[in-house]
Structures are given as structure tokens and as C-alpha cells.
Amino acid sequence: xxxxxxxxxxxxxxxxxxxxxxxxxxxxxxxxxxxxxxxxxxxxxxxxxxxxxxxxxxxxxxxxxxxxxxxxxxxxxxxxxxxxxxxxxxxxxxxxxxxxxxxxxxxxxxxxxxxxxxxxxxx
Numbered sequence: 001x002x003x004x005x006x007x008x009x010x011x012x013x014x015x016x017x018x019x020x021x022x023x024x025x026x027x028x029x030x031x032x033x034x035x036x037x038x039x040x041x042x043x044x045x046x047x048x049x050x051x052x053x054x055x056x057x058x059x060x061x062x063x064x065x066x067x068x069x070x071x072x073x074x075x076x077x078x079x080x081x082x083x084x085x086x087x088x089x090x091x092x093x094x095x096x097x098x099x100x101x102x103x104x105x106x107x108x109x110x111x112x113x114x115x116x117x118x119x120x121x122x123x
Contacts, residue, residue: 005049007056014059015042018067031065036085040107041067044082051115055122071121078121080114082107092117 015038023032041059048054048069057069057080068081075096081089085107092101101117 003046003049004052005054005056008045008049011045011049011056011059012042015045015067018059018061021061025061026063028063030061030063033061033067034065034085037066037082040085041069041082044080044088044107045069047111048115048118054115054118057118071118073122076121076123078117088114090114090117092121094120 018033019035019038021030021033024030025032045057048057055071057071060068060070062068062081064083066082066084068079070077070079072078075094077091077093077095079091081091083089083104087104088107089104090102093099105113
């Protein structure tokens with residue numbers, strides 16, 4: 001399996017930095033990042049990086065100990081929030097088309113659906 005995306009190493013470095021955040025990192029009592037969630041995020045990024053032409057996500061910690069990946073272009077936005085080692089919540093918004101889709105799924109299911117939303121948000 002050849003990695004197509006050149007952004008994977010940088011995204012993984014961001015995940016490592018998030019993994020090392022202390023409890024209360026946001027000065028509002030945020031939970032420390034959960035190592036198992038960060039590891040799941042790394043595996044998901046590896047799978048996404050296999051897809052040709054998928055842009056680098058914005059990688060951010062969540063105050064609940066998870067991690068979130070975001071893509072945005074113009075009026076379109078897509079986020080994948082890893083809430084536990086097995087579950088992702090996602091949100092797609094196209095403000096121009098007044099479309100919004102939100103759902104949760106097993107982290108190993110429906111990768112092609114997530115990729116399709118990433119492509120829509122990044123175009």
C-alpha cells in the first residue's frame with residue numbers, strides 16, 4: 001500500500017503533539033487526550049492518505065480527550081471527530097446549498113463515504 005499524500009508525516013506530528021497535551025490544556029478543564037483515540041486517528045489518517053488528491057486536514061484536539069480533522073473550502077465544511085477508539089462523528093455542511101449531514105459510525109466502516117465528503121468539502 002503506497003502512501004499517496006505527502007501531508008501524512010506532518011499530520012502525524014500534529015497528532016503526537018496533541019497526544020502529549022496535559023489535562024486542562026485549554027485552560028478550561030479540558031480532558032487530556034486519550035492515547036487510544038489518538039492512535040485510532042493516526043490509523044484513519046493513514047487510510048485517508050492512501051486516496052489520491054485528498055488534501056491535508058486541519059488537525060485539532062477536542063476538549064473531551066478526542067481529536068478532530070477538518071476540511072473547508074468556501075461555503076463547504078467537513079469534520080470528523082473521533083470520540084472513542086471505535087467511533088467517529090462527522091458533520092458536512094454546504095452553506096450555499098443549505099445542506100447539512102451529521103452522523104456517527106464505526107471508525108472502520110464507510111471510509112469511502114468519508115472520502116466523498118472530504119472531496120466535496122475541499123473542492
